[in-house]
Amino acid sequence: MATINKKEHVVILGAGPAGLATGHELSVSGVKVSVIDRNDFVGGLCNTNVYKGYKFDLGGHRWFTKNEDLNNWFRRLMGSEVVWVERISRIYYDGGYYSYPISILNVIKNTGIPTIIHAGVTYLISALQYSVFNKPIMNMKDAYVAQFGGKLYDMFFRRYSEKVWGLPCEKLSSDWVSQRSAGLSIWTVIQESLLKTKSDNESLIEEFMYPRDGYVRIPERMAEDIVAQNGNEAVKLDSTVTKIKYNGPNDFEVIYADKDGGETSIAATTVVSTIPLGVLPRIMEPACDQAVIDAAKGLSFRALITVNVILKKERVSIDTWLYIQDEDILFGRLHEPKNWSPAMVPDQSTTSLVLECFCTKDDHIWSMTDEEVGQRCVEDLEKKLKFIDSSEVIDFTCVRTLQAYPVYDLEYADKIATINEFLSGFEGLHIVGRGGTHRYNNADHSIEMGLLLGRKILGYEVDHMDVNTESEYHEIKTSRDLKRDYYVIEEECN
Ligand SMILES: Cc1cc2nc3c(=O)[nH]c(=O)nc-3n(C[C@H](O)[C@H](O)[C@H](O)COP(=O)(O)OP(=O)(O)OC[C@H]3O[C@@H](n4cnc5c(N)ncnc54)[C@H](O)[C@@H]3O)c2cc1C
Structure with a gap:
């Protein structure tokens, strides 16, 4: 030694x-x-994998700080290496696309007035329970419901959270919500999308820096x-x-x-x-x-398999991120590296995608071979999202990460x-x-x-x-x- x-x-x-x-x-x-x-x-989770000249972050990483x-x-x-990226994030939910962060006008457009009335009623009930009668917040579900009401929780937070964490929201700590979305409520959402009365010094993050x-x-x-x-x-x-x-x-x-x-x-x-x-x-x-x-x-972690796909196609999406709620689609989030920086692809007549499959070591997703995970994701892209034709796939590769997300259990x-x-x-x-x-x-x-x-x-x-x-x-x-x-x-x- x-x-x-x-x-x-x-x-x-x-x-x-x-x-x-x-x-x-x-x-x-x-x-x-x-x-x-x-x-x-070097870089840990902030690694960028290079495959056949295409660069793939381990899931799209933006630089953003309020400091x-x-x-x-x-x-x-970073000097001259920084580029600015316009942020366009959407949620894919039951076959429809919703802007993220949520906009009330967009929800009305997609689901109609009855859904908004339903959301408003469930919000009033939860406001009574949590703000007037001081019902304690015991877990992640309570925290979301107190902020947004039962209907919006069910539409935009339950399924995605459970896909990321692999556990029901009742079994997860409310700390995650307070760290990530405290200060956001249905009122902020309404203000942002309807009233536009936010003060000059408050602004939603609409662009970010990226190397x-x-x-x-x-x-x-x-x-x-x-x-x-x-x-x-x-x-x-x-x-x-x-x-x-x-x-x-x-x-x-x-x-x-x-x-x-x-x-x-x-x-x-x-x-x-x-x-x-x-x-x-x-x-x-x-x-x-x-x-x-x-x-x-x-102290456990959620794992991640990222499927990096190379495509014979100029562009697939407009998004910086697309969040996929539906459980029958294997991946939970996708991004197109070229939308972040053209330098991420070696040939501008082609593009690439990174698909994030959240899993736990040895569960049914982790146990699939790379070939099986990749093929299933390509199938979901083609048949469910209708984003590509499978003949446009030049190649794909998978990256497995065991310690991706620290789990906040109760x-x-x-x-x-x-x-x-x-x-x-x-x-x-x-x-x-x-x-x-x-x-x-x-x-x-x-x-x-x-x-x-x-x-x-x-x-x-x-x-x-x-x-x-x-x-x-x-x-x-x-x-x-x-x-x-x-x-x-x-x-x-x-
Ligand atoms: C899919 C995904 C998307 C993300 N998107 C964003 C984003 O958009 N913006 C953002 O700001 N952040 C994002 N993050 C979070 C970001 O990746 C992490 O916050 C950041 O990498 C944490 O850095 P760290 O140094 O604390 O930990 P890590 O990056 O985990 O680094 C820890 C290092 O310790 C090493 N190590 C562990 N055990 C040992 C050992 N026994 N001996 C030697 N070395 C060891 C590991 O190899 C690793 O390199 C994302 C994360 C994921 C998983």
């Missing part, structure tokens, strides 16, 4: 956006960092800067962290295995973990007790508390990121957390765990948005 000893050395587990952002922030301040990842690429300081950081990082050659360019740019500062060895790929030994405050040994199983140990003064929170306590030494192991085993918060209590005993160990904190982060959240953690390690009075905890609807920008103004000093220096 090779041993590399270094003083003042921050070892970061995971080269996804959170780990790289922490490493980036520390590197620019001259701190020595090593970033270790089990994959042979203008973070946007400025992003623009500095011209695929989302992976964001983590790649961070990794390039880390390597420029710390040398090639600073980012170690194909390396799975298997053990973290704690010898005392700020004194760790991190052990990782290469592809052939050969082990290396490096000394660290600080360890930053973005590997799943359900895994970390189980590789710590001294070991945790059975209650922590049980909590860790109980007990997840207790399990996290048990694990965090155990981890708080290791001085110099920090957790960050989506799987790392078991928090449903977008990439911007993970990057913001990482940058703030970097600042915290540098001695600033900031708390990265505050990110993505505010109950704000992510789709509307308002003048009330938090400005975590931590990049001002850097801004002034530039």
Whole structure:
């Protein structure tokens, strides 16, 4: 076992956006960092797969944050690589197309006045129950019904949520709704679509930034800067962290295995973990007790198979995303990379699609072969959505991701508390990121957390765990948005 000893050395587990952002922030301040990842690429879930010259994100990833300081950081990082994308998202529901976020006028057009009256009545009932009689919100279903009423919940939230999570909404925590759509209600929807009275400083997100050659360019740019500062060895790929030994405050040994199983140990003064929170306590030494192991085993993920299709056709859709509610269609969401950036396809007379099939390891979807999943998706595109003719398919390929979506079941918060209590005993160990904190982060959240953690390690009075905890609807920008103004000093220096 090779041993590399270094003083003042921050070892970061995971080269996804959170780990790289922490490493980036520390590197620019001259701190020595090593970033270790089990994959042979950087980016984690933000990877862009390249197949026959076509570039496929792991599901369409847009760059969006309400934090203008973070946007400025992003623009500095990405320079001339940024393109602007018009956002057109729709929901496919029972054979019809609905705009997303929901518009009341569009619902009336598609379903008629009786459905709207039905939606209005169920909304009034739920307003009485939850606002007047203070019925407690116990789960995801309650949270949606309290916000939108039973009818709209049933039309636009139940089926899609259950497709993503593979569980009835009654078995999922309401936290997901409060993190993703607090502040959005039937009134906001009416205001947006009918009254148009939103104030000038509130706006629905209608366009977003995107890296011209695929989302992976964001983590790649961070990794390039880390390597420029710390040398090639600073980012170690194909390396799975298997053990973290704690010898005392700020004194760790991190052990990782290469592809052939050969082990290396490096000394660290600080360890930053973005590997799943359900895994970390189980590789710590001294070991945790059975209650922590049980909590860790109980934190689960939903998996994802993305089917990347190449087509002999100029364009398939107008959408940036299309959400598919219907259960008889295997995939739950699709996007056409060319609609985000023409550079995603090598030949403009052709196009491509990414189809997201949500599943759980070993369930009936995961157990299908790649060929079966791909063929079934092509069939759904042709026969159910009528988007393509199967003769237009040049090729397809599948990508399987096990830890795609951290599941918020009804007990997840207790399990996290048990694990965090155990981890708080290791001085110099920090957790960050989506799987790392078991928090449903977008990439911007993970990057913001990482940058703030970097600042915290540098001695600033900031708390990265505050990110993505505010109950704000992510789709509307308002003048009330938090400005975590931590990049001002850097801004002034530039
Ligand atoms: C289908 C889909 C669509 C999405 N769309 C968007 C979007 O439009 N906009 C947006 O902002 N976000 C989007 N996201 C979310 C975004 O991908 C994540 O928030 C982001 O990648 C999280 O970054 P992270 O660094 O926290 O975690 P990850 O990206 O999961 O990185 C963790 C890293 O840790 C590594 N690792 C794990 N275990 C070990 C180990 N034992 N040893 C070494 N390395 C290890 C992994 O290989 C991985 O590289 C989407 C996610 C999915 C799945």
